[in-house]
Amino acid sequence: MAQNSFTRGLDVLIAIARNGQVTVAEVADELGLATSTAYRYVRSLRDYGLIEESQGVYVPGWRLMEISGEHLTHTRLAEISGEYLRTLTYQTGETAVLAVRAGSHAICLRQSVSSAPDHYAFRINELLPLYAGAGQRLLLAYAPRPIVEVALANLVAYSSATIRAADLPAVLAQVRRDQFAVSRGEFKEGAIAVAVPVFSNGEVTASLTIAGPSERCDNPDWVRRATRLLRAAAADMSAALEK
Amino acid sequence: MAQNSFTRGLDVLIAIARNGQVTVAEVADELGLATSTAYRYVRSLRDYGLIEESQGVYVPGWRLMEISGEHLTHTRLAEISGEYLRTLTYQTGETAVLAVRAGSHAICLRQSVSSAPDHYAFRINELLPLYAGAGQRLLLAYAPRPIVEVALANLVAYSSATIRAADLPAVLAQVRRDQFAVSRGEFKEGAIAVAVPVFSNGEVTASLTIAGPSERCDNPDWVRRATRLLRAAAADMSAALEK
Structure with missing residues (x-):
């Protein structure tokens, strides 16, 4: 009995982690639980910091x-970033995303989703290509050479605007010079994104x-305004990481 | 009631993760649970893959x-490495360790502990300095320059054999040439360690x-024999990672 309760709770934890971001109603539906039951587990998991809630x-x-x-840096980033991301969304009205590199992919670690009906967003822990989109390309620009070669070898055109392999080395050099990247509809059609690096110990750990x-x-x-706000937030996050 | 059962189970999960490696009796003792109760939770957690058991x-x-x-690469490494580590310990009788870099530290991701009474071992998830000890220095040799600078700036002598800052650049260059590192009593007195890199996508992801x-x-x-066995295991692990 107690064991059933325990494994049901673990199922809730795993369902939330797997989905990346879900409501209690969605979890209850997926697991065939009453919403009130799912909610009790969710509350315990949140009290333990094993899951986090935002809106x-x-x-x-x-x-x-x-x-x-x-x-450790990623853990600390996840812990401190919520406030910075929400502030950026408040200031601009648009979605703010913190991404980190994981091998030859980028991962959406945290985000604050715009309340505009036509917003763009990822899923938490969604795997993203390193060459398409501003935040991802910024991570690629600071990745070791073998990772750049893997990206070049596996390049897929997500849209007509996805960067071509031949252009990638020059674009990455430019990103490193500017410490800034902008993309237009490369990964998702109709989107524009601006990204800057977050440094920790002099190393780029996130975009x-x-x-x-x-x-x-x-x-x-x-x-211009988005870049200025991003740079200020990234500098504050870097300082917080090195405290 | 069901909630108490659930949070007690979460306490077991967190205690095991925090300690890095513990027996059921130790967890029961720490949490003030009957061993049989702790064991029931442990069994569920193991069934879910949230914890793993070895001896x-x-x-x-x-x-x-x-x-x-x-x-993702670390997850996959943790998943596949147990068998390789156990084989290395079987072949040599000594402790085999898989470590990854995490920012400016190394982390013991998995290990197979020697059954010899005078063995050396870490804790799982133990944070280690990047400059002292063969496996750690190997990770430092392939780290970005800012990380090397952080290591240099924070160098602590763990023993009379801990490498000096002035010698580090030449030693790291040698490690990259040889794709091999050896240490004698740098981190733990009286220990000798031999380490090789594990590659994934051409990048060094573990030692x-x-x-x-x-x-x-x-x-x-x-x-010589340890190096040969390590190189063979590392090559097999690299191939498994890239599958």
Whole structure:
């Protein structure tokens, strides 16, 4: 009996982690539980820091990374980033994303989703290609050479705007010079994204991105302001990481 | 009631993850549970892959990394490495260790502990300095330059044999040339360790080490044989990772 209760709770934990971001109703539905039952588990898991809640949506918690032996910097990033991401979304009205590199992919570690109906967003822990999109390409620009070669060898055109292999080396050199990347509809059609690096111990450990629909955001003023806000937030996050 | 059962089970999970490697009796003692109760939780956690068992000792499981969004390569390494590590210990009688870099530290991801009474071992998820000890230095040799600078700036002498800052650049260059590192009593007095890199996508993602007491192991034949066995295991692990 007690065991059934325990494994049911573990099922809730795993369902949330697997989905990346879900509501309690979705978890209850997936597992065939009463919403009130699912909610009781969710509350315990949140109290333990194993999951986190943001606007009714649950994501894997930083505590889960901590106890799994996850890269300490990533754990700390997950822990501190919520506030910075929410502030960026408040300031711009658009989705803010924190991504890290995981081998030859980027991973959406945390995000703050815009409340605009035409917003762009990833899933938490979603695996992304390193060459398409501003935040991902920024991580690629600072990756070791073998990773760049893997990216080149596996390049898929997500849209007509996805960068071509022949152009990639020059583009990455430019990103390193500017410490800044911008993309237009490379990964998702109709989106514009601006990204800057987050440093820890002098190493780029994450990219911080603001993404929105081109119609609303693709103008020099928006890009300039987004870049300025991102740089300030990234500097604060770097300082917090090194404390 | 059901909730109490659930949180008690979470306490077991977290205690095992925190300790890195413990027996059921130790967990029961720490949490004030009957051993039979602790064992029931442990069995469920093991069934879920959230913890793993080796010779009566429990460690965080690869599934825990998977659901926390851990670096995919590390998850896969944790999943496949047990067999390779056990074989190395069987072949040499000494402790075999798989370590990965996490920012400016190394982490003991998995190990197979020698049954010899005078063996050397780490804890799972133990944080280690990158400059002291063969497996750690091997990771440092392939780390980005800022990480090397952090290591240099924070160098602590663990023993009279800990490498000096002035010697580090030349030693790291040598490690990269040889794709091999050996250490004698740098981190733990009286130990000798031999380490080789594990590659994934051309990038060094882990170090594979055999460590034992100098008295038994510090002779050219042992070092040569250990290196040969490590290279074969590392090559097989690289191939498995890229499958």
